Amino acid sequence: MSSTIHSAGSEDRFAEATQLQLTWWRFKRHKLAVISLVLVVLFYLVAILADFLAISDPHATDARRSFIPPQGIHFFDDGAFRPHVKGLKGTRDPKTFKLTYAPDPGRKLPVRMFARGYDYHLLGVIPTNIHLLGLEGGEAVDGIFLLGTDQLGRDLYSRLVVATRISLLIGLAGVGLSLVLGLILGGISGLYGGIVDTAIQRLIEMIRSIPTIPLWMGLAASLPNTWSVTQVYFAITIIISLFGWTELARVVRGRFLALREEDFVIAAELAGAGQMRIIFRHMLPSFASHVIAATSLALPTMIISETSLSFLGLGLRAPAISWGILLQDAQNVQVLASAPWLLMAALPVIVIILAFNFLGDGLRDAADPYG
Amino acid sequence: MNVLEVESLTKHFPIRAGLLQREVGRIRAVDRVSFHVARGETLALVGESGCGKTTVARCILRALAPTSGAIRFTQEGGEIVDLAPLSRRALRPIRRQMQMIFQDPYASLNPRMLVGDIIAEPLLVNGVPAATRQARVLELLELVGLPAVARSRFPFAFSGGQRQRIGIARALALNPSLIVADEPVSALDVSVQAQIINLLLDLQDRLRLSMLFVAHDLGVVRHVSDRVAVMYVGRIVETGPTTALYDRPLHPYTAALMASVPKPDPDRRDATPPLAGDVADAANIPPGCAFHPRCPHAVARCREIRPELRETIPGRMTACHRAEELTLAGVD
Numbered sequence: 001m002s003s004t005i006h007s008a009g010s011e012d013r014f015a016e017a018t019q020l021q022l023t024w025w026r027f028k029r030h031k032l033a034v035i036s037l038v039l040v041v042l043f044y045l046v047a048i049l050a051d052f053l054a055i056s057d058p059h060a061t062d063a064r065r066s067f068i069p070p071q072g073i074h075f076f077d078d079g080a081f082r083p084h085v086k087g088l089k090g091t092r093d094p095k096t097f098k099l100t101y102a103p104d105p106g107r108k109l110p111v112r113m114f115a116r117g118y119d120y121h122l123l124g125v126i127p128t129n130i131h132l133l134g135l136e137g138g139e140a141v142d143g144i145f146l147l148g149t150d151q152l153g154r155d156l157y158s159r160l161v162v163a164t165r166i167s168l169l170i171g172l173a174g175v176g177l178s179l180v181l182g183l184i185l186g187g188i189s190g191l192y193g194g195i196v197d198t199a200i201q202r203l204i205e206m207i208r209s210i211p212t213i214p215l216w217m218g219l220a221a222s223l224p225n226t227w228s229v230t231q232v233y234f235a236i237t238i239i240i241s242l243f244g245w246t247e248l249a250r251v252v253r254g255r256f257l258a259l260r261e262e263d264f265v266i267a268a269e270l271a272g273a274g275q276m277r278i279i280f281r282h283m284l285p286s287f288a289s290h291v292i293a294a295t296s297l298a299l300p301t302m303i304i305s306e307t308s309l310s311f312l313g314l315g316l317r318a319p320a321i322s323w324g325i326l327l328q329d330a331q332n333v334q335v336l337a338s339a340p341w342l343l344m345a346a347l348p349v350i351v352i353i354l355a356f357n358f359l360g361d362g363l364r365d366a367a368d369p370y371g
Numbered sequence: 372m373n374v375l376e377v378e379s380l381t382k383h384f385p386i387r388a389g390l391l392q393r394e395v396g397r398i399r400a401v402d403r404v405s406f407h408v409a410r411g412e413t414l415a416l417v418g419e420s421g422c423g424k425t426t427v428a429r430c431i432l433r434a435l436a437p438t439s440g441a442i443r444f445t446q447e448g449g450e451i452v453d454l455a456p457l458s459r460r461a462l463r464p465i466r467r468q469m470q471m472i473f474q475d476p477y478a479s480l481n482p483r484m485l486v487g488d489i490i491a492e493p494l495l496v497n498g499v500p501a502a503t504r505q506a507r508v509l510e511l512l513e514l515v516g517l518p519a520v521a522r523s524r525f526p527f528a529f530s531g532g533q534r535q536r537i538g539i540a541r542a543l544a545l546n547p548s549l550i551v552a553d554e555p556v557s558a559l560d561v562s563v564q565a566q567i568i569n570l571l572l573d574l575q576d577r578l579r580l581s582m583l584f585v586a587h588d589l590g591v592v593r594h595v596s597d598r599v600a601v602m603y604v605g606r607i608v609e610t611g612p613t614t615a616l617y618d619r620p621l622h623p624y625t626a627a628l629m630a631s632v633p634k635p636d637p638d639r640r641d642a643t644p645p646l647a648g649d650v651a652d653a654a655n656i657p658p659g660c661a662f663h664p665r666c667p668h669a670v671a672r673c674r675e676i677r678p679e680l681r682e683t684i685p686g687r688m689t690a691c692h693r694a695e696e697l698t699l700a701g702v703d
């Protein structure tokens with residue numbers, strides 16, 4: 001091992017390193033977690049820059065574009081670097097007389113970067129219409145369909161990118177809310193004990209023993225039909241976090257109970273430290289690692305919850321776009337047989353959930369660099 | 372003058388069971404224990420694990436609330452206060468005058484704080500200004516034999532012995548009138564034990580510390596204490612000046628403890644058998660003398676009447692019916 005040769009300097013570096021540095025050094029050793037961290041950051045970048053990365057308006061329908069298969073970008077044209085896609089040509093089916101559109105190898109449409117497209121607000125504030133990729137010229141029906149289109153002719157890639165935003169944000173918001181609930185209720189439970197503790201623990205057991213899907217159905221049914229997409233979105237976040245906090249509260253309570261008896265906590269108490277100082281200076285930092293791990297493991301659960309709720313039609317409803325709503329389109333076997341690319345919406349769900357799990361694993365190991 | 376006087380200190384832990392958490396029994400961890408610590412004196416409290424010595428220490432520091440009894444502590448100004456009934460709030464100004472050295476040097480230092488901050492914490496929470504704190508931390512590090520760079524490191528960078536030095540520095544930070552050391556060396560290697568004992572002896576000399584030294588090993592106690600109190604199942608069975616007690620123990624339990632001290636001489640095999648059996652269950656103390664099931668000298672009286680602690684020889688207290696008749700072997 002490289003650590004066998006230690007200069008005095010490097011030992012000092014180790015001995016005087018801050019907790020953050022130690023954590024980072026340890027974290028870097030977990031390769032899978034580092035890769036996951038990069039993936040998670042990329043996903044959140046996509047979420048932030050969703051409209052910029054989208055190519056065509058995710059809400060714009062066009063019957064002519066229905067079920068266009070995924071279409072690659074051709075980078076070279078006659079040996080020269082000239083990225084382009086094929087245009088669409090309508091042909092009438094001689095048997096059904098139905099007009100179907102398919103790529104026309106004869107028509108090459110050049111792809112441009114930072115092209116103008118539909119209007120949106122960058123980061124929610126700056127009005128612009130510049131997109132990463134766009135077509136130059138072409139007819140109204142033409143477009144870049146990296147992942148194909150759905151029945152209504154909406155570009156799946158653009159929809160997936162925009163869905164990332166809602167699905168990831170709902171996860172974050174849900175975890176944030178359950179973190180607050182879990183910390184407060186778990187903290188009270190662990191600190192005060194007695195009847196309060198018993199009451200909170202029984203409440204947690206009750207919540208955890210209710211089968212989730214019927215409960216979600218009930219709660220979703222109670223959301224008024226007249227609510228806007230945003231209101232439903234918030235309601236769903238709250239519903240998800242009302243069930244997500246229990247695990248965190250248990251972790252926090254357990255840590256409080258264990259730490260209360262720790263010698264260093266007793267030492268601080270004997271030194272005359274106040275309760276606030278003991279909680280915030282001694283106890284909280286000691287289980288921050290557990291909270292981080294529990295949080296990063298709770299995030300995928302939140303995302304899955306939203307996805308399954310929306311998939312079942314209990315969560316967000318169109319015109320909102322989330323991973324669950326995209327997957328809803330892939331529910332029909334007949335549709336899937338003719339347009340299998342619709343299942344692509346499951347891929348980001350799988351990737352992000354694996355990434356969060358590995359990241360949580362790496363963080364848990366790293367956040368206890370003294371162990 | 373006594374820094375600490377403990378009178379009839381009792382701590383019972385209820386055993387609860389069943390749905391309604393009814394009390395079905397009591398663990399008599401500490402039962403009517405009385406002793407005192409004079410200023411500048413070190414009293415050792417000795418006994419096997421489970422005899423209640425740590426509970427006594429924690430009650431005195433009021434990390435636990437005693438069931439009954441009085442803990443009279445002489446404050447810096449000479450005012451005597453009974454700690455037993457005081458509330459958490461009322462205790463806070465007194466806490467700074469009595470500090471603890473912990474058994475486990477790994478668990479007693481917050482792994483997420485710099486050593487300098489750990490030592491300065493008692494100063495900080497008691498309102499000592501920052502500049503004074505810095506100077507005091509350096510002074511304390513020197514006092515316990517650690518380099519000044521130690522303050523900008525985390526505890527994990529130190530060995531067990533060094534960590535115990537940090538713990539001692541923290542305990543001394545506020546110049547307490549009383550130090551309660553709860554088995555301060557039993558978690559350390561033998562060679563390191565000697566260093567820490569020497570440090571404590573040195574500090575006793577220099578600072579005239581008053582100390583309650585809790586230990587399970589009479590070998591360690593011999594060097595640090597002026598007087599010894601031996602505990603068995605929640606009660607004190609013998610007290611006396613260290614030299615006299617080691618020369619001639621008056622209670623069979625003390626003698627047995629002494630026989631169990633390992634001797635660094637492979638040729639000396641002991642004729643006396645080690646103590647048989649286990650410490651009595653504090654929830655179910657045997658009638659009569661609690662030690663009688665294990666005592667080689669027990670007679671009928673021992674099984675029926677519980678012996679009270681009494682002065683058997685001037686300056687020596689023993690709780691044994693046969694203290695005067697027995698001639699027990701001491702050390703060497």
